[in-house]
Amino acid sequence: MNGFMGLMRDEELVARYLAQPGSPEADACLNELFQRYRGKVALWCLRLAGDREAAADLAQEILLKAFRSIASFRGEAKFSTWLYTISRNHCFKELKARAAAAESSGDAAAIEVADQSPNPLAQLESASSAQMVRELIASALSEVETRVMTLHFVDELPLDNITRLLQLDNTSGAKAYIVSAKRKLNRAAEAWRSRGQRVQK
Amino acid sequence: MSERDRERQLLRAALGPTAECPPFDELASPDASEKVKQHLAKCLHCRAEVEMLARFESAEPQPAESADMAWIEAELARRAPVTAARPKTAGERIREWFGWLPFPAGRTGFALAGVVLALLVAVGVSLRLSSVGQHPTTDQPVVFRSGRFAALAPAGDLTTAPSQFHWENVPGAASYHVRLLEVDGTEVWSVDSASASVEIPIAMAAQLIAGRAFQWDVAARDNAGHTISTTNLQTFHILATPR
Numbered sequence: 220m221n222g223f224m225g226l227m228r229d230e231e232l233v234a235r236y237l238a239q240p241g242s243p244e245a246d247a248c249l250n251e252l253f254q255r256y257r258g259k260v261a262l263w264c265l266r267l268a269g270d271r272e273a274a275a276d277l278a279q280e281i282l283l284k285a286f287r288s289i290a291s292f293r294g295e296a297k298f299s300t301w302l303y304t305i306s307r308n309h310c311f312k313e314l315k316a317r318a319a320a321a322e323s324s325g326d327a328a329a330i331e332v333a334d335q336s337p338n339p340l341a342q343l344e345s346a347s348s349a350q351m352v353r354e355l356i357a358s359a360l361s362e363v364e365t366r367v368m369t370l371h372f373v374d375e376l377p378l379d380n381i382t383r384l385l386q387l388d389n390t391s392g393a394k395a396y397i398v399s400a401k402r403k404l405n406r407a408a409e410a411w412r413s414r415g416q417r418v419q420k
Numbered sequence: 421m422s423e424r425d426r427e428r429q430l431l432r433a434a435l436g437p438t439a440e441c442p443p444f445d446e447l448a449s450p451d452a453s454e455k456v457k458q459h460l461a462k463c464l465h466c467r468a469e470v471e472m473l474a475r476f477e478s479a480e481p482q483p484a485e486s487a488d489m490a491w492i493e494a495e496l497a498r499r500a501p502v503t504a505a506r507p508k509t510a511g512e513r514i515r516e517w518f519g520w521l522p523f524p525a526g527r528t529g530f531a532l533a534g535v536v537l538a539l540l541v542a543v544g545v546s547l548r549l550s551s552v553g554q555h556p557t558t559d560q561p562v563v564f565r566s567g568r569f570a571a572l573a574p575a576g577d578l579t580t581a582p583s584q585f586h587w588e589n590v591p592g593a594a595s596y597h598v599r600l601l602e603v604d605g606t607e608v609w610s611v612d613s614a615s616a617s618v619e620i621p622i623a624m625a626a627q628l629i630a631g632r633a634f635q636w637d638v639a640a641r642d643n644a645g646h647t648i649s650t651t652n653l654q655t656f657h658i659l660a661t662p663r
Contacts, residue, residue: 257493257496258489258493259477259479261493261496262479262481262485262489263476265488265489266479266485271488271495274488274492275491275492275495275496275499278496279496282496287605288603288604288605291603291605291635291655293655295445296444296448296449297445297448297449297450299476299477300444300445300448300449300473303472303473304444305604306476308602308604308606309604309606312606348430348433349433349434350434352430352431352433352434353435353464356434356435356464357464362467365435365464365467365468366468366471366472369435369464369465370468372428372435373432373435373436384475386482401427
């Protein structure tokens, strides 16, 4: 039976499981599905958490959560997208909570110490600042720098977790990327302001 | 606000999702529309999200991770398998109850088990009838209805955030407990209501971001606070851009 199921798409396995939950065939579908993704979830958790015990706990919670809410999977997205969303949300939420509990918000201080440069970015004014910063980011930063900045400033992930998740192998990991990205952005903002002043004159 | 706080706020606004961002499943779909592809080409946030998904889907352990991965996989297998958390079906319960009887497997076995079950039910009913008029010997809540009532609105695709939850009235219910959930089951908000509807506070409604799907359900409770019936999970999705 497993050989046959190995040929089925993820979404077909879910549909078969949901059609007859509890039947031996449904259980086999579910096992096949989780067999396919257990490693991916575990690896995602390992890279985010950094130690295997925490990763095993996170992976178990994610798989259980996915199992409990599998009836809400409507097949409009790929199963891997749906499972990724659960994995992402669960891990990010847990890691943020752990960082807050450990008061490890020393990340901001570490970046401040490493980056004492002037901050023209913060002096940008006008309702269109966010759009302006988007354009500066698109023109000045690399894809990896943008990714690191997003994970740090939007998802509020601790720097260590970002370093592991993105497999950054430089000495200072995510911190170096943020410091470098902020310098580039400040230079770009300064250049933009200078251009604006010249136009006004 | 300090310079650093302003900078942080600016970066968050620039790198975070915007009202134009389509739902994530549309972004990640191999059949994404031309409009979604155009958005993806220029949106930093959506590009980052899709890249993270690709990273999740294609990840393979590095040699240095192999030992940890083997340990985690063994640990997950050692712990209760995921299916153990599933509520048992009637078929499984029957197999469990009557597994010790010398019935053959398959349909015949189930038929025989069914006969035995029917006999036990008949005996149980006759004993119960003989005790009519006696006070119950237990203070367990009486679950008068194992079926479900309907969570009416919001449901399906919406163009604006909803302002109210509305569900079917349950006779005998003293209160209702409403839960609003992310699609992964994370509880976002919950509230108790005495009637079959409840307003969504403005602060809460503001968190119902366009482009995302949410689920909600309701538990009807009796005077003692015991759940007497529940709805199925209802899903609604606030469209990022009205279709």
